[in-house]
Amino acid sequence: MVRELAHLIGGKHTPGASGTYGDVHDPNTGAVQARVPLAGRAETEAAITDAAEAQHAWGEWNPQRRARVLLKFLQLVEGERESLARLLSSEHGKTVADAHGDLQRGLDVVEFAAGIPHLLKGEFTDNAGTGIDVHSLRSPVGVTAGITPFNFPAMIPLWQAAPALACGNSFILKPSERAPSVPLRLAELFLEAGLPPGVLNVVNGGKEAVDTLLADPRVGALGFVGSTPIAAHLYATAAAHGKRAQCFGGAKNHLVVMPDADLDQAVDALIGAGYGSAGERCMAISVAVPVGEATADALVERLKERVGRLRIGRSDDPEADFGPLVSREALDRVRRYVDIGVNEGAELVVDGRGFTLPGHEDGFFAGPSLFDRVAPQMRVYREEIFGPVLCVVRAADYEEALRLPSEHPYGNGVAIFTRDGDTARDFTRRVNTGMIGVNVPIPVPVAYHTFGGWKRSGYGDLGQHGPDAIRFYTRTKTVTSRWPSGTKEGASFTLPTMG
Template sequence: MSAQMLRTQSRMLLKQYKQAQRYQLQQLRRLNNAAAPETTKLFINGEYVESQSDQWIDVHNPATQEVVTRVPKATAKELEEAAHSAQLAFGSWRRTSILTRQRKMLDLQQAIRDNMERLAASIVSEQGKVLSDARGDVMRGLQVVEDMASITNHLQGQRLEVSADMDTYTVREPLGVVAGICPFNFPAMIPLWMFPVALATGNTCLLKPSERDPGAAMILAELCKDVGFPAGVLNIVHGSHTTVDFLTSDPRVRAVSFVGGDRAGKYIYERATQNGKRCQANLGAKNHAVVMPDANKEHALNAIAGATFGAAGQRCMALSVAVFVGDSGAWISEIAERAKQLRVNGGFESDADLGPMISPEALARAEHLVQSAIDEGATVTLDGRGISVPKYPRGNFLGPTVIDHVTTQMQCYQQEIFGPVLTCMRVDTLDQAVELINGNRYGNGASIFTRSGACARKFESSVEAGQVGINVPIPVPLPMFSFTGNKGSFLGDTNFYGRSGVNFYTQLKTITSLWRKQDAEDRQATVHMPTIH
């Protein structure tokens, strides 16, 4: 890269950082000057609606514990209004030409790009990610929107002349009103996995962001309105159990998408399917990385450290287990040394590598699992508990933590920690590593680090995980493919985004038509008076 290109890139990054800093300052001034925090509104029929609820949830900045906003538990009337709006909008939206829907996706992706810093800053304030990772959250969702700009290709059907003058062909039609229920860990990406695919295929959507960080979803709703999506096509409702029960039981809702934890996901899947709805549910995970002795050591250790501790480990595809084969076990201490160099700080700080966890409860749970590892005989090589972050003394911080000599029976292995904790296991052979992974109930992702093509080939063909990385730590596919977690990490038959996502939000219709050639033959005009025989 030339010096001029480096200078240009540096200026761009500095500009982005200053934009985010200005947004943070605006948020702080608002919090300091307001007698009470602003409330998060509902988005119903293209309008922002102040909820009439008497039940509210405070959203705390994970680094400071300041209340950023208050989220309503939508009332029964408000949920009814949102569903009715989506149902009415579906009648006209489904008949909107596919080129118009494609154009809206093109406009939306540009609007998201133009508001990248605003979205990222909202994520930092409410979720706690560092600013660069928050931008990545938005960018990975944006890629789904861009893929939906090719909806004209995704919705093409098939046609075959099955007999003389008889054709059979298929078309994909939208389902109707669909719902999305989102987790806290990706406030922009997961909503963008859901509603753009639903809308591009002609459905209307009821979206429930996480009650812990709804800001990014509300900005996305605003952008949809700005680029001209019709009223009612996207509606946003808030709440917890009552809202979820409504979305999984209301007869107008034809399909439900969910990303989150095991307990909620199983409940939502069972309730939705029992009520006759399609459901796709991404649940928990325990992602493994196998480190072979012949691996590129520097690449493997850096990749594992980044994939484990980034986003404070709060990713469903975080690398939470490293399986060291043979002599590579000697490298564990070096991972701990790399982890020590990572800087824990508030997400807006320019030197931050990882920020706080989402809540004091999440922090306490992760710390408990670290202690359980000690109690059960593991060795904590690096202990991030009790880390001091002077500027943010009230933050939910857990420093990078490395646990060695973990076994499959330990709580820290059996449960998804969902924090910046790497559990390290040692085996003698690749076969043992594969057997260990295949014995785990989850199946989101697994990776191997090796220079051997034979080892890589054996691993990819024998490991039971839906997404496999070869020298890649987080093998999440781009949207031209689909997110393909399996086993206990997924409930449903059709995965998120890409071609699978299009299939989930549409239903096939098959038409067989007969137009006889002889019916088009020219006939001589008859001029005489008809007679009756």
């Protein structure tokens, strides 16, 4: 049976009015399991209107009262963890265990945002000038919006919505139409937790909905996670319309393996970070950089053996290492990139193109692929593949290994595996990327630190969650005040100083 989904506008489920729908597939079988309405301009503007009307009263709630809604939301999600993870897995294709991780990393940010009474405290200077005090306030932006990707249907919506709501904003979520059910259910749980109707709206859609959010002057801030070309376009368009924006794009994350590294640990890290979630992670490790031929030979030999033992299965198979890709288009893209790598002269050590799961021939399954002797000029190195493909780029020495991620157009994340503290410290200080792991393969910061890539991986000067999220979703007011003392000084025509 094909489920019919809806928007959530003004606290109510709203059927599609545009007449346009998208199919939500089961990646395990290729079958259509749900239809999602794609909003046009009218539906998106209705959501903006409701958000604008609801925001003022919500913004006047004291921070502790808003925090209680977040805490109640956490309690409600706790009772639905398993069902949410299975729903997420059924639409995305990641394993249920991985879906639990997706949800938990989002909830971590909700927990962080529940500390908003402390996070919103401003600054105060007593007697900055004679009889003059200066203090700052953090005020909500107003109506905010988030455009989130298919690959983290729980985590990214919560990364954006929780800080925005905690700061007193209303929020319009435009989730991916490929995996819309979990974002919609999370919004329903926020309502059950006591969030007033209209403060959080969910509008499914495509370009028309996004263009409406970008152009409407009532939307003051917008967040995006997706591909780099769209991130760059949205950031520029938002700026042209006077909005603040944080837009995060693609990645090509490297893992440098030094000769002194624990090779078993490095192989474990590369297998999990390279092939977990079928490589559909912006923080996936897609490039291994062994330093020296001996290190490279040993690493590739162990990787080949481990990749050959990976188990690909249905997303609900508890024994599967990873499941299917999200769509037929994603599967075709991965296979096409493997073709490109072969044609460019990379050595294909493990070929996953021909994999099919028995009984699921119409599912979107890709086997793991491993390339060795990839060169920096190759497309499989320069471009994001977003699938279970790991490229090995051999570096002659440490300086070459440092240059590879530093000079790559993407600058999301990087890792180094070494036992040497001097090498690790030098690497973290000099490498030109936003997030760095030392003997940690996926360096996603904890919720109370800031997440964000550099170069073509991130547009905007503020990152997601942590302190940057509070700065992004608030505007600072600075107040300079003096109270009458009975002393008349007369008019002054010079710029005031506090000396």
